[in-house]
Amino acid sequence: MKKIIYFILFIKLLLLYYNTFSFNIEYNTNSNVKKAILIEDYIIRHKEKIDTFLNYYDIKDSIELNNDLKKLVDFIYELKKIQNTDIEKKKAENVINNILNKIKNINEDLKINLKKEKEKHEKKLKSKKEQYWILWKKISTKIYNINLLIAENIINNNSNEKKLKIKKSLIILNKENQKLKNFSNINFKTETEIEQNFNSILKNIKKEILFIKKELK
Numbered sequence: 001m002k003k004i005i006y007f008i009l010f011i012k013l014l015l016l017y018y019n020t021f022s023f024n025i026e027y028n029t030n031s032n033v034k035k036a037i038l039i040e041d042y043i044i045r046h047k048e049k050i051d052t053f054l055n056y057y058d059i060k061d062s063i064e065l066n067n068d069l070k071k072l073v074d075f076i077y078e079l080k081k082i083q084n085t086d087i088e089k090k091k092a093e094n095v096i097n098n099i100l101n102k103i104k105n106i107n108e109d110l111k112i113n114l115k116k117e118k119e120k121h122e123k124k125l126k127s128k129k130e131q132y133w134i135l136w137k138k139i140s141t142k143i144y145n146i147n148l149l150i151a152e153n154i155i156n157n158n159s160n161e162k163k164l165k166i167k168k169s170l171i172i173l174n175k176e177n178q179k180l181k182n183f184s185n186i187n188f189k190t191e192t193e194i195e196q197n198f199n200s201i202l203k204n205i206k207k208e209i210l211f212i213k214k215e216l217k
Helices: 002-024 030-056 063-081 089-157 160-181 191-216
Strands: none
Touching: 030 063, 030 089, 063 089, 089 160, 089 191, 160 191
16 A cells, blocks of 8 residues: 555656646747748758759869758758747757858858859860860861862852852851851850750751752762
8 A cells, every 4th residue: 555655656746847847948939930931941042042053054073062052951951840839949049040150151161162163164164165166277277168169160060040059058058157166255054065066066067068069969
């Protein structure tokens, strides 16, 4: 019987302790929940802008930027966890203050690293365009010589109908050649875009040359 009484007393004391402890806990506020949501929204939009920047400049292998982006993702996860009133207010405020302080440092790093990657990207593009510019000079000379030969040929040896077709093709050929001449003035976003554009012009030039050769037979 004594054991039962002791057990009941123990349970009452235990419940009293937990009730007293729970009354001392200050739970999270709706104000903190709203702050966490606003900060999360800012980080999400901020990250989307950075992702757009990376895609525009075709930046993929920057360890520094990838680390900063991972931290932003971690912040979003931490903020989601405190968007309720079932946790301690102090814990929620610590998370908010900690993230706000870290974001300042991360934004400084991002500013430096994004600028560095942009400059690196533009330098690579400039070098690539210069390579194609050298190639254009060779192609342009060949096209000029081809035009002279064709001009002489159609003046002396072809009917008016055939001359008209060839002249139209020569006009297209010269337009494509002019595109190559202006190649260094075009603003490209990626090296792939430079290659595709250049190859497209060469394809058109080859097409017109083959057409002219066919007409001259």
